[in-house]
Amino acid sequence: MDYHDGNQGKINRGHVYLVGAGPGSADLITVRGLRLLQRCDTVVYDRLAGEELLSETKPSCERIYAGKRGGHPSMTQEEINHILLEKAAKGRMVVRLKGGDPFVFGRGGEEAECLMQAQIPFTYVPGVTSAVSVPGLAGIPVTHRELSRSFHVITAHTTDRDEAAREVYLRSQIEGVKAAEGTLIFLMGCSCLEMICRLLLESGKPPQFPAAVVARGTRYDETVISGTISDLAGRVREANVKSPAIIIAGDTASFCLRTESSLPLSGVRIGLTGTRALTERLSQTLREAGAETVWVQELFVHKRDGQEQYFENLSVYTWIVFTSANGVRIFWEQMRERNLDVRILGGVKVAVIGSGTADCLREYGLWADYMPDTYTAGALAAGLLKLLDRERDRVLLYQAREGNPVLEETFRRYGINTERAFAYTVEAGELHSWAALDTLTYLTFASSSGVRGFIREDPERFARKELRHLRAVAIGEKTAQALAGAGCKHIVTAASCTVRGLTQAIVEDMQLRGR
Secondary structure, eight states: OBBBBBBSOOOOEEEEEEEEOOOSGGGGOOHHHHHHHOOOOOEOOHHHHHGGGGGOOOOOOOEEEEETTTTTTOOHHHHHHHHHHHHHHOOOOEEESBBBTTTTTSSSSHHHHHHHHTTTEEEOOOOOOHHHHHHHHHOOSSSSSTTBSSSEEEEEOSSOOOHHHHHHHHHHHHHHOOOOOOOOEEESSSGHHHHHHHHHHHOOTTTTTEEEHHHHHHSSTTTEEEETTTTHHHHHHHOOOOSSSEEESSSGOOOOOOGGGSTTTOOEEEEEOOOOHHHHHHHHHHHTTOOOOEEEEEEEEEEOOHHHHTTTGGGGOEEEOOOOOOOOHHHHHHHHHHTTOEEHHHHHHHESSSSHHHHHHHTTTTTOSSSOOOHHHHHHHHHHHHOOOTTTEEEEEEEETTOOTTHHHHHOOOOOOEEEEEEEEEEEEEEHHHHHHHOEEEEEEESSSHHHTTTOOOOGGGGGGTTTEEEEEEESHHHHHHHHTTTTTTTEEEESSSHHHHHHHHHHHHHHHHH
């Protein structure tokens, strides 16, 4: 039958995608899952799906949280099913984002049955299940030819909250695989770890049978506790380990096949602000250094009208100066809109503020004629003054409306014929998650516009107790000055105004602080 929306009659049906988000870290979602997330109209997500992935959705995407919040219970499965039906019935593309794999203890099967009954089209998109990936990423392979040729996954979560009933269930599961060799993996069992260990002993496993718990797997604060089934519960209790956690019992649980802990930023959570293009590159370099990244606030670039005078007379300029990759992209967008041939720039030289802008320029087939050794507006101005002729040259500064005025002021002071195009504006979006700020060690800023956007709704934001622990990382001196003016007390400034420079600044600061 078709699903009906109130009294409005039958509605055009959309499509629901049951997408596995993977074990926790945002970069472990599948390529297909990520692409669907980037296109969807509505996303319904759980706590274990990772809020970091929400930054991948388009600005107009409706985000519906279906997990626990502030001690309150999560939505019931019936409520979630109703939302999926309701949104799809309105013709929307819906992503139901679930941690791990939707069909591995994720109740995805129940949602699929509901959608089928309502004749709503749906697609299952597999995810990397935590049962295998979390132990593996913690250095514990679930199989090994010499020790374990099979593995068995058991959920410790039951619909019956009675402890006696849970023990009966777990005993039956353990007895069921008693004769089988291999690794035992228990999901959602942290609260009954002592019971699981006792039942394993009662089933005939020796006291020295290896076991381990991996809590908050794949995340910056991951904890791995190793031991045996006779002492693991005590070790976990002493370490005050909390869920979500996975329990592994078997010979491979004694392994530690990993080297990531040697990475300079392992165990560090870093918040990002900036445009999507920049933060994606920054996130990649930080993750390569071992960090976990969270997109805190996005900056949106909007081109401005009224640029006809510059593009109608491009041939009169001898130099065009770009101070950001955003400017380069906007410039070429304006060129395409006017059907201008790149050869119109044949007699024009190009200067850029740094390597990131130079790289972006090369994407359009042009190489910079000048780039300073130090990536600052002051260094760019000083270097160009040695190349410019006040009698012959005419310079076009292609910048953001909020851009640094030092170039224009310097060139005019030295009598250089200069025009400044306010080519675009930068606007800050909403904070993705205020709660995430409390878990961060660093928060990066790639422009003074980003700083202004961050404190837009609360000029005293850096003074709040939730942020007093934060160390703000500035891409350059101008951004650092904006942070200081906003009341930020702990500022780390990159020596090089690049993504690599930001990463290196954090690494060096960690080393100085005795990490």
